[in-house]
Amino acid sequence: xxxxxxxxxxxxxxxxxxxxxxxxxxxxxxxxxxxxxxxxxxxxxxxxxxxxxxxxxxxxxxxxxxxxxxxxxxxxxxxxxxxxxxxxxxxxxxxxxxxxxxxxxxxxxxxxxxxxxxxxxxxxxxxxxxxxxxxxxxxxxxxxxxxxxxxxxxxxxxxxxxxxxxxxxxxxxxxxxxxxxxxxxxxxxxxxxxxxxxxxxxxx
Numbered sequence: 001x002x003x004x005x006x007x008x009x010x011x012x013x014x015x016x017x018x019x020x021x022x023x024x025x026x027x028x029x030x031x032x033x034x035x036x037x038x039x040x041x042x043x044x045x046x047x048x049x050x051x052x053x054x055x056x057x058x059x060x061x062x063x064x065x066x067x068x069x070x071x072x073x074x075x076x077x078x079x080x081x082x083x084x085x086x087x088x089x090x091x092x093x094x095x096x097x098x099x100x101x102x103x104x105x106x107x108x109x110x111x112x113x114x115x116x117x118x119x120x121x122x123x124x125x126x127x128x129x130x131x132x133x134x135x136x137x138x139x140x141x142x143x144x145x146x147x148x149x150x151x152x153x154x155x156x157x158x159x160x161x162x163x164x165x166x167x168x169x170x171x172x173x174x175x176x177x178x179x180x181x182x183x184x185x186x187x188x189x190x191x192x193x194x195x196x197x198x199x200x201x202x203x204x
Contacts, residue, residue, distance in 0.1 A: 012167040019163035027162040056098035091133030096140035
């Protein structure tokens with residue numbers, strides 16, 4: 001398998017799997033480069049679900065991700081389901097990466113997606129309500145320990161609606177164990193270099 005279990009992520013993965021099995025929204029809270037995106041890849045693989053990723057930024061409009069305009073062959077416009085609507089009605093795993101880059105009210109709207117039972121979708125000249133697929137799930141991520149005035153974590157009430165999972169970057173022992181497993185004859189030299197770099201800058 002491509003995913004490597006490490007002390008810092010093994011428990012996070014287990015708790016996230018259980019939460020998703022219970023139809024809960026999962027909020028991953030980890031520093032940059034801790035492996036949140038790779039953990040979500042593993043969640044999707046273990047659940048045998050297609051993964052849809054939305055990378056957060058201040059300009060994202062949740063409504064625009066629910067529906068969008070598309071040109072017909074004759075040049076006229078029609079309304080079609082957006083990426084969120086497609087993920088929820090098709091039973092996919094929706095990953096909201098860097099949720100803390102969005103304004104609080106938009107974070108709140110996205111963290112409430114699992115409360116929706118159906119989504120209004122335009123079909124021809126009619127609007128129909130398509131049910132949210134029972135397998136659809138939502139995972140979001142935010143970062144802690146980042147000094148960035150452009151980021152703001154979700155409000156406490158919105159975080160309380162999720163299963164929030166804290167984890168950190170891999171410990172140096174986890175990293176060196178992986179190196180020894182993967183690097184073969186060159187392992188000792190690579191491990192020595194990794195330990196030296198970690199000692200010079202433990203935060204990286």
